[in-house]
Amino acid sequence: MARSKNKETAGPAARMVAFVVRHMRLRMGLTQDQLGEIIGYTGAAVSAMETLAQPVSDEMLMQLGQALGDDVEFFEGMRLWVRLERLPEEFRDYLLIEQKALSMYLYAMNNIHGLFQTDGYARAQISGGYPPLSHERIEELVLARMARKTNFDRTPMCHIELVLDESALRRKFGSTEIMREQYLYLAECARYKNVTLQVLPLDIGLMGENAGARGELNLVETAEHTQVTYMEIQDESVLVTDPAKVSTYAQRYAKIRSQALSAHESLAFIERLAGEGT
Structure with missing residues (x-):
């Protein structure tokens, strides 16, 4: 049944590859x-990919590019689409901007930001939503x-700057081990030279x-040195390009960042969560 549905819903890029x-x-x-x-x-x-019964994976595209040598660039280009x-x-639309962004200023309060999720955390979060998704769709996402x-x-x-609301860190997905791996991965990301990670404490309102x-909000500096804001709620999203509105969101983000723990304090906090066994 799932394979039949895949054939019906396959997009132009998958059809071109096939x-x-x-x-x-x-x-x-x-x-x-x-x-x-x-x-x-x-x-x-291979048959499933050619007949569109199974979506082509990123890994398969890489292997096909090498095996069918004279069209490596084609397969590399098709990976994005x-x-x-x-x-x-x-x-x-937002992903296309994100992939060429010069800088990103992110605030997440419900879950760990998608850019910073581990495989296990992402799978647990996506599979636990409603309405439930098929196994194939979960793997795609x-x-x-x-x-x-x-x-x-x-x-x-x-x-990349990320401010994580403490509530996002406290909300558990999957298992204790999955959460521990997620905390350790966040700590690893926090040490990247191009990443700043801060935690907004739960009691900041006091x-x-x-x-x-x-x-939540995502502020992005595009390759053209303009800023846009992207937000999501209940499976709906909005991409804001109006300069006046984006300026307000930028000011709000700056205030959020100023109220968060320092980068060093935040790293220590996340490492403490990892060591607690959650």
Whole structure:
């Protein structure tokens, strides 16, 4: 049933890959089993990709690019578009901006920000939502989320700041071990030269103000040196480009950051959570 649905919902990028692979495989005189052996997959997996019964994975695209040598650039280029097709439609425009961003200023209060999630945490969060998703859809979304980690190490380098509300750190997903791995990964990210990670304490409101009370936001400096704001709520999203509105969000983010623990205090706090066994 899932495979039948995949054939119906496959996007243009997946269809293009399937067409090109089949054309090149036949031109090279290879059966599906023979191509599968070359790239480390079964013939059934190649067949599923060519017939759109199973979405092509990022890893398979890399192997196909090497096996069908003279079109490596095609497969490299298609990786982005195939990834985009796995994501909710409302997120795609933002992802294109994120991948070329010069800087990102992020505030997350409900969950660990997607850019900083481990595989286990992302899978637990996505699979636990409602309405429930199929196993295939969960894997697609997890793979797409993990692919965003290229933002930590790319050229030009992206400067990334994240303020995590303490509530996001306290909210548990999956298991104790998954949370421990997530905390340790956050601590690792906090040590990257292009990353600043801070924690906004739960009791900040006792000081008389909490600039983060209105919810999460993502401020991005684009490759053209303009700023945009991206926000999500209940599977709906909005991309704000109006300079006056973006300026207000930028000021709000600056206030949130000023109310958070310092980077060193935040790292110590996260490491303490990892050591507590949650």
